[in-house]
Amino acid sequence: MTHPAAIPSSSASSNAPSTGEAPKRQRRPPRRVEVSKIEILSPAMRRITLKGAELEGFPVTGPASYIKLIFPEPGQTEPTRPLPDGPRAVSMRTYTPLVVRPEALEVDVDFVLHGEGPASTWAAQAAVGQVLFLMGPGPGYAVDTAATQHLLIADDSALPAVETILAALPATAHAQVLLEVISNAEQRVLHSAAQLDVRWLARGTDHRTAGEPLAKALRALPSIATEARIYLACEAAAMRRIRQLLIDDLGVSRSQIVGRGYWKLDVVNHPDHDYGDDA
Incomplete structure (x- = not known):
């Protein structure tokens, strides 16, 4: 569900050496968000609303798109903001943004409580005011609306x-x-x-x-x-x-x-x- 590697522009110098490696994907900047609402949908599913000023400009994307959520490490009250070219966060997981409300600077995300794991463990104890970092969105599924x-x-x-x-x-x-x-x-x-x-x-x-x-x-x-x-x-x-x-x-x-x-x-x-x- 990630972006494919970028294709070099045809205007690039033909004399540039080839490394045989795909160009590095450009990361979207992380956005600091706080839990503003928690809804129990079922015994194993929680709907958590994430809100924050840094969601300004967050795009509304198509169905089954994805975001990355970065969770706190043990002993942290909130995750460390990742650097653009820094190492990948250890406790980072992929989720679907269920609903995006740009006017309210909110995103709804559903979590399955499946047992041990950074995301499931966090979601089971989530409380209003807790902080995550959000990255994305990435592309989703192109629905064929002409199909019956x-x-x-x-x-x-x-x-x-x-x-x-x-x-x-x-x-x-x-x-x-x-x-x-x-x-x-x-x-x-x-x-x-x-x-x-x-x-x-x-x-x-x-x-x-x-x-x-x-x-x-x-x-x-x-x-x-x-x-x-x-x-x-x-x-x-x-x-x-x-x-x-x-x-x-x-x-x-x-x-x-x-x-x-x-x-x-x-x-x-x-x-x-x-x-x-x-x-």
Whole structure:
């Protein structure tokens, strides 16, 4: 989900030596934000509103875009502001900005409480006034508003991205949504102008079964429309298995699928540009 490496301008000197390395991506400046509101959506999901004067000029981007949040290290009351060319912050994680309110200088972010980890641990104890640094946004998912059939396949980590996609669909669209969550207590109403068919699939607390309920539900579908646009986002290995299931067993064209590996079992810092097209 990160920007691709920049392509050098054609006006650059042809005599410049080649290092064989991609140009370094320009980091967006960090923005200091404070928690202004906390909403409990379900036992494992918190919606936290981040607010701050440094959100002035923060752009409203498309569905399933991403931001980076930098969390305090142990012993800190707030994170250290990262330098533009300094090392990557240790406790930095990728999230979807659910709603951006430029006039109020606010961004809403949903957090899954999945156990140990800098972000989950912080979100479980978050309080109004606590400080984070926010970087981004990065690009998201280009919704084909002309398509009438959409299939969204995701686990709880990608639920906020799914919600932003649903919000972008027109009333002429039909969206079939498969959502894998910890338990049935995570179910809630999803909103969209489109016609929705939502199935919540309980995985349980064993993360090693990630993706199994999604795969089972897909195999039970009567059919997938040949013109359907498919967004697939979940644990990285599960995403690859489901992608191949769609292609090899269910007859879906590769061009119909956009895949995102939102997290990876037993990996602390999974890259945010895992598209699964190496499967």
